[in-house]
Amino acid sequence: MSGEHQGFPGTLSIGQEAVELLLVELVRSAALTFRQVILVSAHGGNAQPVTRAVRRLRSEGRNVLAWAPRWDGDAHAGRTKTSVMRSPTPDHVRLDAAWPGNTTPIQDLLPQLRGSGLSLRSSAQRRARRPCPRTRGRGRNPAAACGRRPH
DSSP, rough: GGGGGGGGGOOOHHHHHHHHHHHHHHHHTTTTTSSOOOOOOOOOGGHHHHHHHHHHHHHHTOOOOEOOOOTTTOTTSSSHHHHHHTTTTTGGGGGGOOOOOOOOHHHHHHHHHHHHHGGOHHHHHHHOOOOOOOOOOSSOOHHHHHHOOOO
């Protein structure tokens, strides 16, 4: 939902303020039924609105946690995500179309993406996002590989 993917034609984005407000309203609604709510966001571009929403909701006295799983530091369609997809559905990952993308660790890449969006990607990368080939076994337990607890 965050804007760094706006560089792909046809991508629709609602922006960080709208993501924050959406999360606040969803948790307010969920809190009528559940004692605790855990927000799970694996998309780094949503980290700031999730953090702001959690802060706001906690200031209202709501019991809310946020969890941002992280996998070995690779970015979209990298080793980990490709392996996760290959574990349950190996035929759905087209290894014949795979090519190495940006190998910059996500923790280094994310601040640049937030500032510049997909303009950091080469024209070939903007035309198609393809996975790097990796092993099926690596993706069998993606939750255990995340290594982070909700905060």
